[in-house]
Amino acid sequence: MIILETRSLKYTYPDGTSAIQDLNIEIKKGKKVAFVGQNGSGKSTLFLLLNGTLKPEEGEVLFHGAPFKYDSKSLREIRKSVGIVFQNSDDQIFAPTVYQDIAFGPANLGYSKERVDACVQHALEHVGLSRLKDKPPHHLSGGQKKRVAIAGVMAMEPEVIILDEPLSNLDPMGADEIMDLLHEFNHFGSTIIISTHDVDLAYRWSDYVFLMSNSKLIGQGTPAEIFREQELLKKAGLRQPTTLEIYHEIERRGLAYGRSSPKTIPELVNTLKPLDLMWVDVPPKVKEGDSLNLGVMYGEYATQSPYEAINASVLHIHPNGRAIVELKRKGIKAGGVLLYDTDNYSLEEIRQILNEGEMVFVGAMGKKSKNLVEQDGIHLDVTSGVIDKSILMALCGKRCLILTAGGMVDHALKRIREYVEKSGIEFTVGVVNREEGCKWLEEADESPEMLKL
């Protein structure tokens, strides 16, 4: 479903500089969209047009298929539904305290005092700033200000959140936290639009990319499609994302195979393994192209996890009866990633899981969960890039516990399952304190051979 759309949009600044020329875009509901382009390519102006702040010279903007009207009542509706977070938080936060700034939007929507309070508390909790609600903005750090700005928009519960350069001037930890937040909003159904010139971010984060240059749209597509096109990137004055560049270099040297577009480090590492070939004796009737079941291997034959079920496809049969096969390994009882929903938090339960589940690696996602467990003195090995690092640990046969809450649980589960599916390397994933329970804990004591392959 298309939520925002522009048709032959044109905008020129009063001084005659053209900011947007003939722009046609469609943004689908529930997507994570990135506008990528150099500084001054027209992204910020476009955002002001999408939010009804600027009125286009020609063309129109449509929300849910209906063209924007520019009378004050319709504008109110649009601004309620399309929230915008500015690049510089100091431009956005104008009230003397955090609470009052976040309450500004809901109060303007005419909510009752109780409802405003509920909205603000909810937004504050979400961004993990409940403790700072009475602080004046000039006592906050850059990352905290950004979170206040986001909370201020979030409190109005918009369908679309637009963020102009959300990670500018943030340290890596602060940036990760903001990205986690955005993932979570997206998971709850918000459409998120960001502008950035950070190609790595756009490549890793977005579902769909619009490439802008000199106030024109010069390309659109999934990140994998867009960032493969070197010429297009050059035209936009951008470079390739680092992971993709590294991947292309190793591919050119014949060290990686498969025409894939790895987005994260685990994916990149996974493309690195060479074609797994082996000489085996095959029964006489086997033909080239057949597949063989080689059973369960362990010790030096199992390279990725303690035990592996191996299938092989025959590539070539030598006249002497030996054949070259390509091995397909499936790890059994490798490491795993366990998710813990901190909405139903109990310290005892976590301690029990840590002890009995032999967890060696604990991470937390989301400010709320981090604060919660740090209060209780649980040592966290990792607090940023948690999913990627946990996958890497699980691949090395370690067990990881991720503490997180709400929509982030599903988001993490989805990401890890996707990885398992794509890579074919099996490790267990599950949420421990939800109704469906976790398969892994029940199986943990059984011998690996008993597991279903």
Add this chain to the structure above:
Amino acid sequence: MTNILDDYALMSPLRHRNNWLKLAIVLFGLLVGVSSTSPITPFFIALCMSFTTIVLGRAPFKLYLKLLLAPLGFAITGVIIIAFFSGSGHELLSFELIGYPLSVKADGLELALLVLSRSLSGMCCLYFLSLTTPMIELFAVLKATRLPESVIELSMLIYRYIFVFLDMALSIRYAQTVRLGYSNFRRSIHSMGMLGSTLFIRTWEQGDKLFLAMNSRCYDGKMTLFEVHRPLRATELVLTFAYFLSTVILFYFTKNISIV
């Protein structure tokens, strides 16, 4: 970053107490201090207020002394002059300075002490307010005084942007200093002028941005002020009452006492 009084007030534990109670205490202190006829009551008020500010309000002791010293310097100069040049009665101290006779008389000293004690108590009361009540708490009080909405809104915006522009001014000044903008008097004047004009233009731009920011969150010409409800607690009431009572009793019994 603590360099202005407001910052200390923000960190003070007394910040979260009822604003009206604090205002009442200050007002009471000011009125009783000024109307007292002996210096004892004002000194008592000053002592109580200092104690509250430093011990209960956790204001740094050194800072508090420094703050007091500035106005106290003026007060003491004035007091010395009063002591020497006014009053009648018997002489307590007299000497000659370059052939000119100077003397302190009993009445003069009494008056000088009274002036000193009154100004000290007033200062302590006001410092109590400014070190425990940040500006952001006072907006609600302003609202209750039925000031026009727009004045309150403006003051809220001004409060916020003071700090934004302070930061801006500091960074511009720094940028000028590292490029030797203040190396001699002529250049300092020139740089200062540039800083002023740049700041003016920036404030103008910031105004545009502010309008955008408010508009994009459905600004309809009214900024609602949300008061934080701070209920009075029994201990606070008892303490305040005890303070009021002891001050009034002291006031009553010392009204005709002269200490010289």
